[in-house]
Amino acid sequence: MAIAKGFIAFFLVSLLVVHLTEADQLVDKNSSKKIDCGGACAARCQLSSRPNLCKRACGTCCARCSCVPPGTSGNLEVCPCYANMTTHGNRRKCP
DSSP states (O other), X not given: OHHHHHHHHHHHHHHHHHHHHHHHHHHHHHHTOOOOHHHHHHHHTTTOSSHHHHHHHHHHHXXXXXXXXXXXXXXXXXXXXXXXXXXXXXXXXXX
16 A cells, blocks of 8 residues: 555656646747847848838837748748837837
């Protein structure tokens, strides 16, 4: 009887350790999803008539969303957070 209780306790502790290890790995994967906003925005704004303004707006959007759509314009469906940000005047914030 004591052996059975010991085995059950060992089994439960083992499950807890496995669960905590998997949870820790998930947190590490999510936190490592960093994007090079400078490089992504430089590529996005390379054809802009006002590149400094474009890079500044893009950098703000990238920092908040961790995403920049590919190409120099369009492709907003790839990054919904980026596409849905607006200014106080309800204009699209992100280039």
